Amino acid sequence: MNGYVLPFPSQPLPSDADQVVISVNPTAGARSARDRVDRLVDLLCKEGINPDVGSDLSVACATAMRWHSEGRLRALVGVGGDGTAAELANRTPPGLPIAMLPAGNENLLARYIGWSKNPEELCRILIAGRLARLDAGRANGRLFLLMVGCGFDAEVVRSVHARRTGHIRTRDYFKPILQSIRTYMYPPMEYSWDDADPSAGVELRHGGVGRWLFAFNLPCYGGRLAIAPQADPCDGSLDVCAFARGGLWHGLRYAGGVLTGTHPRMRDVVVQRVRRLTVSADTEVPFQLDGDPGGILPLEIEAAPQRLTLVVPRGTS
Numbered sequence: 001m002n003g004y005v006l007p008f009p010s011q012p013l014p015s016d017a018d019q020v021v022i023s024v025n026p027t028a029g030a031r032s033a034r035d036r037v038d039r040l041v042d043l044l045c046k047e048g049i050n051p052d053v054g055s056d057l058s059v060a061c062a063t064a065m066r067w068h069s070e071g072r073l074r075a076l077v078g079v080g081g082d083g084t085a086a087e088l089a090n091r092t093p094p095g096l097p098i099a100m101l102p103a104g105n106e107n108l109l110a111r112y113i114g115w116s117k118n119p120e121e122l123c124r125i126l127i128a129g130r131l132a133r134l135d136a137g138r139a140n141g142r143l144f145l146l147m148v149g150c151g152f153d154a155e156v157v158r159s160v161h162a163r164r165t166g167h168i169r170t171r172d173y174f175k176p177i178l179q180s181i182r183t184y185m186y187p188p189m190e191y192s193w194d195d196a197d198p199s200a201g202v203e204l205r206h207g208g209v210g211r212w213l214f215a216f217n218l219p220c221y222g223g224r225l226a227i228a229p230q231a232d233p234c235d236g237s238l239d240v241c242a243f244a245r246g247g248l249w250h251g252l253r254y255a256g257g258v259l260t261g262t263h264p265r266m267r268d269v270v271v272q273r274v275r276r277l278t279v280s281a282d283t284e285v286p287f288q289l290d291g292d293p294g295g296i297l298p299l300e301i302e303a304a305p306q307r308l309t310l311v312v313p314r315g316t317s
Contacts, residue, residue: 008234008312010130013097017074019067020044020126022053023060023088025080025103033079033103040077040101040119047127049074061091068096075099075126075311082146083292085109089136089308090143097131099311106291108146108220114313129311134233136307137217140300144289145308146220147228148301150189150213150279152251154288155180161293186211186246187283189297193240193274207278208270211246212254215239215277215301222291225258228271236305237273244268277301 024037041051054060060076067073075097078084081104088098102110102117109115116122137144149157159176192207214221216228216239228239243254245268257263264271279287280298287294 008132010132012130017072018049019072020049020051020074020077021060021064022051022077023057024055025084026055036119037079040123043123077101079103081105081107082109082290086145086290094307095309097309097311106222112218112220125313129314132310132312133306134308135217136304137238138302138304139289146218146290147214147216148287148289150287152184152212154286155184157288158286158293181248187281187285189213189279189281189285191279193277210242210244212243214241227258236303237275238303240272240274240277242270275303
């Protein structure tokens, strides 16, 4: 567990929940996670838990929902990365408990929560951990768990996935980043959010124009960059960070600000906590959700308070 982890409000796992469904993403991770899955299955069986393993996501989610409706589901365990976690959340109803055996590239969610690649440690969490209710975000109706990125980083993500032939590794980002630096035009994006003013009985509209824009549910980004270190998945809000200027020079300047934690004080950077956000552009601008391609603007983003139920380590209670 690392310094990201917050003291989540949590409750004990039900003592009579004896079913664990394990969904294996065969395309996630640099190497096959099959040996670790087999070890986790053995450990759970020794604890009197019944594991059900499969690679068909639809079947796994349907099985998990059936056991959940009967009060017997301990967890739906995804084997994969952040994209797998988001897919499980989108395919299951609120309240269904989710955990992850990390097997992806960054595994930002797993690092934040404290889920280990070690099957012995994950088994201990599934046996003696707790249930925590955390916020998610929703972008054009789709849940995201970590963040939304609009502009340059989404163009890189789109390029990486367009070239994808198997597992994505960190080095697969190098060429798309260099190509995007040479070719990306940093088109302007208009963004706005509403603030309710109870005393005036009206809604106040705020916003601006940015060339890079992010909305965070968790304080996590690739490379451990702390773009929104104050993001809290228990506050019912999202943390927006918008950078006004485009181009390589400004990108390096903003990166320096992020690395030193001074970017919120830059005059051309907006940092704002919001419940709803609208982003649009006059030209084609991509967005990404949790490191996967999301589509093309416009985008309606909103917080989804307590939408996630996760099985977390006991130390986070």
